[in-house]
Amino acid sequence: MAPPPTSEVDCLIVGAGPAGLMAATWMSRCGIKTRIVDKRGTKVFNGQADGLQCRTLEILDSFDFAHRAWRESNHMLEICLWNPNDQGVIRRSDRIPDTIPGISRYQQVVLHQGRIERFFLDSIKEHSNIEVERGVLPERLEFDASKAEDEDAYPITVRLRHLTDEEATPHQDLSSTATNPALNGSAPQNGMFRSNLAADDTEDLIRKARAEAGSTEIVKAKYMIGCDGAHSWTRRQIGFTMEGEQTDYIWGVLDIIPITNFPDIRMRCAIHSANSGSIMVIPRENKLVRLYIQITTTEKDGNPVERAKIGPQMILKSAQKIMHPYQLTYEYCDWWTAYQIGQRVGSNFSLNERVFLAGDAVHTHSPKAGQGMNVSMQDTFNLGWKIASVLNKICTRSILKTYQSERRRVAQDLIAFDHRWSRLCSGRPAKDVMDEEGISMKEFKSAFEKGNMFASGIAVDYGASVVVAKAGDLAEQGDGTAVESAGGDHKNRVVGKQDLAGGIQIGMRMPSFQVLNQADARPWQFQELLKSNGRWRVVVFAGDLRDAEQWARLTSLGEALAQPSTLLSRCNSRAGPNSVIEVLTIHSAPRTAIALLHLPDIFHPFSEREGWDYWKVFVDDLSYHEGHGHAYQNYGVDPLKGCLVVVRPDQYVSWIGELEDVGEMERFFGRFMRASA
Ligand code: FAD
Incomplete structure (x- = not known):
């Protein structure tokens, strides 16, 4: 036979x-x-x-x-x-x-x-x-x-x-x-x-x-x-x-x-x-x-x-x-x-x-x-x-x-x-x-x-691990061994700054509040932007961009993220901007006070075939028909200074840091991300 x-x-x-x-x-x-x-x-x-x-x-x-x-x-x-x-x-x-x-x-x-x-x-x-x-x-x-x-x-x-x-x-x-x-x-x-x-x-x-x-x-x-x-x-x-x-x-x-x-x-x-x-x-x-x-x-x-x-x-x-x-x-x-x-x-x-x-x-x-x-x-x-x-x-x-x-x-x-x-x-x-x-x-x-x-399923709160940068004991696998021991060494541990965003808990799913698209004023529930397509997200709470100092912080962040040596750039180099780690921005200035194209390119990348990406920058402002989402207030983020949040492909929050903490964020990604070059 x-x-x-x-x-x-x-x-x-x-x-x-x-x-x-x-x-x-x-x-x-x-x-x-x-x-x-x-x-x-x-x-x-x-x-x-x-x-x-x-x-x-x-x-x-x-x-x-x-x-x-x-x-x-x-x-x-x-x-x-x-x-x-x-x-x-x-x-x-x-x-x-x-x-x-x-x-x-x-x-x-x-x-x-x-x-x-x-x-x-x-x-x-x-x-x-x-x-x-x-x-x-x-x-x-x-x-x-x-x-x-x-x-x-x-x-x-x-x-x-x-x-x-x-x-x-x-x-x-x-x-x-x-x-x-x-x-x-x-x-x-x-x-x-x-x-x-x-x-x-x-x-x-x-x-x-x-x-x-x-x-x-x-x-x-x-x-x-x-x-x-x-x-x-x-x-x-x-x-x-x-x-x-x-x-x-x-x-x-x-x-x-x-x-x-x-x-x-x-x-x-x-x-x-x-x-x-x-x-x-x-x-x-x-x-x-x-x-x-x-x-x-x-x-x-x-x-x-x-x-x-x-x-x-x-x-x-x-x-x-x-x-x-x-x-x-x-x-x-x-x-x-x-x-x-x-x-x-x-x-x-x-x-x-x-x-x-x-x-x-x-x-x-x-x-x-x-x-x-x-x-x-x-x-x-x-x-x-x-x-x-x-x-x-x-x-x-x-x-x-x-x-x-x-x-x-x-x-x-x-x-x-x-x-x-x-x-x-x-x-x-x-x-x-x-x-x-x-x-x-x-x-x-x-x-x-x-x-x-x-x-409701909302209360799920994942413990500290290689993909959840929070304080506390490393999560156990069930056989008593800590999860990170297999994924990296304990000295390389990263802990996010939870106090920068009281309404966003590291280990829990990213809550949803309404924000408006900067380019066309359409309201979105923020979670609607976190589609399950395998991408990680860096959410940039850019703060009040009318403030000169804050504008300078965002510009510096843009430069740091755009460096070809960052994991973000190297991971995305396989299939284009945002393909592996997507950058989404929410600022707190009035929508009409900000011009999208003045923001550094990394926040709204340009492609030869399709021009600027108009679907990456959002604002916490009043909509014409659906009220105000008060996203900064609900997320517990300082509306002037903002912060950075890393969200996993399944919408759970991994890490929180300041706009200057790109090095720390890189260290977090470096524990499990594989850069292509
Ligand atoms: P299942 O839905 O059980 O799916 C398992 C699948 O695997 C089935 O399609 C089966 O055909 C297939 N399969 C099994 N063995 C093999 C094999 N050897 N090879 C190939 N395929 C295999 N939950 C509630 O909340 N409320 C309820 O009222 C309720 N009523 C239920 C009534 C019954 C009769 C059953 C069985 C479950 C009920 N549940 C109820 C539980 C709920 O349906 C399950 O928790 C849920 O379906 C689990 O999903 P699952 O995919 O893990 O397993």
């Missing part, structure tokens, strides 16, 4: 859920030769995760498709808290905003996972020839650790098997819905085949497909990302484990068009009944409402809950009891599922910084705070540009260690948050102050408010 065909690829992604698609989207933007395979023959069409946090929307906007989600989704503005009165009858006890006002230009929205995956697929197609290869199952992984540090090597060898349509289409057990009279004989989609209550079918598929002797191929890869969900085959192949516990809770999820007299059905609600449990209500797109109900894994007699008993009717009946005296029924059910929650984090997120794990493959938790899909996408949003920068020879491999140090900490925080949150969501309300077993509704409200900041 002829040996299977062999090919080479820079990045192999296993799994085309939210984490895999985000990784592929980065690769599509950074021109990386990539393959993405998924064992399923079709994508998710409905159900599964649905909440998009405001940070995730900012990220989708950086890839230019947040508007699609924003337009189609249901927007959640308010949370209503319901709990029993003295007579044990539920009533609304409070209302709080769903997203903390002012933390982002987006608020939390809800749209099912299948639609979000569609937006990714369209975007990947628009920017590359990467296509998800469905019905393709990796069945063997070999890793040659001796080649891990050789940049041009392909240390990963994977055998892929192409499945038949039948093998790639999992059987859906519709038995528990077929008997449902409310559905008039039509069975809704259910997510049980993807649920962890159903056995994982990967090994079965491999066995069956081998017996069929279907076609196989060998792929040699420089990098591999395992985004293959909670049962992760990739994780098992590299021998990594998950730490934590399986909880005693099964979550039932039901997507219906409700027929009800419950007054807050179009609000996000947390309802605690006196004795019948609790429910979360999530109003969705297309008149749908999602009900989340927690079921304990054992019934009253101590026997385990039978999987076959869990179905839409069971979930509905629980909801009806909790929401009594309000009525609830439905004619249309779109999807339902049930799954058991493990609160677990992977022991390691990467093997020699060549094979990485992301998303559910390295953390699982409850769906209550709507984090699963968001945190999974944010994992590969953190990782994708790093792998692409190394492959494109822009950065050294040292930056790859920061994936684990940054994201494992987020995963650990998430599990801790989920522990606290689970207790509050599932407990029974306290009858009075003496009832210590019950949940105090005051505590619940306060936790909800605090939890909202965490859940």
Whole structure:
């Protein structure tokens, strides 16, 4: 028999859920030769995760498709808290905003996972020839650790098997819905085949497909990302484990068009009944409402809950009891599922910084705070540009260690948050102050408010590392070693001047405020200018350019940056000004007091083909139609003197310094940037 065909690829992604698609989207933007395979023959069409946090929307906007989600989704503005009165009858006890006002230009929205995956697929197609290869199952992984540090090597060898349509289409057990009279004989989609209550079918598929002797191929890869969900085959192949516990809770999820007299059905609600449990209500797109109900894994007699008993009717009946005296029924059910929650984090997120794990493959938790899909996408949003920068020879491999140090900490925080949150969501309300077993509704409200900041994704604060120049302990990789030890020596450490910009935190994402284009007066949210295309940014807060001294400082800065010997010039010399490190300027003088072309060229470079670049200099001034962004005030930057800010390709802030600190900034870049000459 002829040996299977062999090919080479820079990045192999296993799994085309939210984490895999985000990784592929980065690769599509950074021109990386990539393959993405998924064992399923079709994508998710409905159900599964649905909440998009405001940070995730900012990220989708950086890839230019947040508007699609924003337009189609249901927007959640308010949370209503319901709990029993003295007579044990539920009533609304409070209302709080769903997203903390002012933390982002987006608020939390809800749209099912299948639609979000569609937006990714369209975007990947628009920017590359990467296509998800469905019905393709990796069945063997070999890793040659001796080649891990050789940049041009392909240390990963994977055998892929192409499945038949039948093998790639999992059987859906519709038995528990077929008997449902409310559905008039039509069975809704259910997510049980993807649920962890159903056995994982990967090994079965491999066995069956081998017996069929279907076609196989060998792929040699420089990098591999395992985004293959909670049962992760990739994780098992590299021998990594998950730490934590399986909880005693099964979550039932039901997507219906409700027929009800419950007054807050179009609000996000947390309802605690006196004795019948609790429910979360999530109003969705297309008149749908999602009900989340927690079921304990054992019934009253101590026997385990039978999987076959869990179905839409069971979930509905629980909801009806909790929401009594309000009525609830439905004619249309779109999807339902049930799954058991493990609160677990992977022991390691990467093997020699060549094979990485992301998303559910390295953390699982409850769906209550709507984090699963968001945190999974944010994992590969953190990782994708790093792998692409190394492959494109822009950065050294040292930056790859920061994936684990940054994201494992987020995963650990998430599990801790989920522990606290689970207790509050599932407990029974306290009858009075003496009832210590019950949940105090005051505590619940306060936790909800605090939890909202965490859940928004905005609070993520990466620790000190080779790409985050801040004070404090160097971030640990998770195995106890400090990240910088691999990327550079400690003596070469750089710490940015945090006090120059109180509203911009080193390690956190760059906030967004409105600024105007100096050349055409158009208002922009500053984040809109930080597209995800792999570029680093130096943001020059140029201060008040009417002031002669300040003008001189800016001129000197322009001269320093333009020196051919700087890393900025040498990095950009490969593909032209701003191609690797982009310089964006915001000044605080009145727009009409400044002429763009008087600024040194480095701030608005000239090209023979296209003339001056008019899209690099901005001003913090009043717009004609959209008010004043007060960017300097909001960013906490001195409007006279300004400062310099370095922003990573994923919008996180790396370093802050004065306009004179170009040498220090160079030292920062010098720790991981590779100049071409
Ligand atoms: P996944 O979305 O699981 O994607 C993994 C992908 O890898 C899948 O496409 C799978 O087919 C593929 N794959 C798996 N194994 C292999 C293999 N061996 N080879 C090739 N491909 C493979 N979150 C919420 O916030 N709210 C919810 O209500 C909710 N409901 C859920 C219901 C179910 C049934 C499930 C499974 C998850 C639910 N989640 C929910 C969680 C949420 O969907 C996940 O957190 C999120 O999808 C994680 O994204 P991911 O890309 O890491 O993994």
